[in-house]
Amino acid sequence: MYDKNIISLKNIGVTYNIGNKNTLNALHDINFEIKSREFIAILGPSGCGKSTLLNIIAGFVKPTCGNALMNDKPITRPNFERGVMFxxxxxxxxxxxxxxxxxxxxxxxxxxxxxxxxxxxxxxxxxxxxxxxxxxxxxSGGMRQRAALAGVLAGSPSIILLDEPFGALDAFTKINMQLLIRAIWSSDKSTFFLITHDVDEALSLGTRVLVMSKRPGKIIKEFNNIEFTYHINETVSDKTRFSKEYILLREEILGLIYHQTSDASSYVI
Ligand SMILES: Nc1ncnc2c1ncn2[C@@H]1O[C@H](COP(=O)(O)OP(=O)(O)OP(=O)(O)O)[C@@H](O)[C@H]1O
Ligand SMILES: [Mg+2]
Incomplete structure (x- = not known):
């Protein structure tokens, strides 16, 4: 059902220079593709390199090794084809x-x-x-987020990159923003790449969920063909979140993240 690849990440690694000749290995051997019309959600412990990954796709950060391509051309700088919201x-x-x-x-x-x-x-x-x-x-904070989103949408990007856009919003505003994002995704069939700490957000919006390891970040598991967002859209009810299938998947993902972290800095809801 999805179209061609628009983003390809091949063997991406990022090492930051952090002064005094010290380096920090942020990402290691990241490989995945994003197809047009997908809604990718990325989950992983705090500091595992999620924003670094988004910044590579956006063109803000150049990988230390590997290739980041959009429509088979190297991503070298930010471009209106990739809208970003923080x-x-x-x-x-x-x-x-x-x-x-x-x-x-x-x-x-x-x-x-x-x-x-x-x-x-x-x-x-x-x-x-x-x-x-x-x-x-x-x-208000939620209205400011919506204004920023309107600015991103006005540019007609091929892909919208979201770095925890609802992390600072209250619960009701967050749900409204999620509904808005889903409505935009399902009407325009734009492509989305969403970083979140919220497993429910990932499962209720994403069509594919990628889970990262702690730093240096790698993709440790991919969940493909996640269908919950379609059900939520069709039934306009929250019943989907109480389905057995949803709860089992939620547990599996939380387990994957908790398994590799024991410190309080790695918060996942
Ligand atoms: N410009 C930079 N220079 C040096 N180190 C950096 C830079 N940007 C990020 N880092 C480091 O790289 C690692 C990954 O950071 P990143 O912001 O990508 O993680 P994250 O998964 O988005 O974290 P969070 O969930 O807390 O937002 C962290 O240890 C961070 O300190
Ligand atoms: Mg981040």
């Missing part, structure tokens, strides 16, 4: 919400009318159309 939304405080959403389009020299059409469309999609003239400080 835990702290990136919004310019001196611009209003609409101007923030249009910022990337302006950099890409879209004309004013086109920019306005696109920002209106995506502000509506994230439910912030009425707030276009507001400044970021006038918004």
């Amino acid at each position: 835990q702290t939304p990136v919004l310019y405080p001196w611009l209003n919400v609409k101007e923030n959403v249009e910022f990337g389009l302006k950099m890409r020299k879209f004309d004013k009318e086109e920019r306005s059409k696109l920002s209106d469309k995506y502000l509506k999609e994230v439910g912030l159309f009425e707030f276009g003239n507001h400044k970021p400080y006038e918004l």
Whole structure:
């Protein structure tokens, strides 16, 4: 059901220089592909290299060894084809919400009318159309995340990279954001790569869940054909999360992560 590979990671390793001639091995021999329309969720202990991995795909970090490709071409720098969203939304405080959403389009020299059409469309999609003239400080945390998401969507990226985007939100806002992300994924059939500490988030949004080892991070297990997100979308109910299949998988994944960590810094819900 999925299309071609859009991202290929081959033998990726990252070693950081951390001063005094010391090095830190963050990632080791990472190999996987992301197909168009997949929703990949990545779980792993804190500090295992998840953000490093996302930064490689985004083009912010160059791997020490191996190749990161998008559509068979090396990823050498950030590019609008890969939209990125972090835990702290990136919004310019001196611009209003609409101007923030249009910022990337302006950099890409879209004309004013086109920019306005696109920002209106995506502000509506994230439910912030009425707030276009507001400044970021006038918004709640969840609204700021939605504004940042509208900015990412306005760029029409081929893949959206999310680094724990809901980690700082309260439980209800987080659920609403998850619903919004699922709705966007299922209507546009965009491709998503989501880092999370929350097993339920991974299982209820992902179509493929990858579990990483502690540092140096490796992929230790892949769970393919995760179907829960479709069921949740169809039934609009949370019953799926209480199914036997879901609970067993949740237990297996938690076991994998707890098994390799005993310190309190490796929190997974
Ligand atoms: N620019 C950098 N220079 C040096 N070391 C770094 C750099 N970025 C990350 N690291 C180190 O690499 C390791 C992996 O970091 P990374 O942020 O990728 O982990 P993570 O899995 O995202 O962690 P968390 O779950 O806490 O967000 C950590 O030990 C971190 O200290
Ligand atoms: Mg991180």
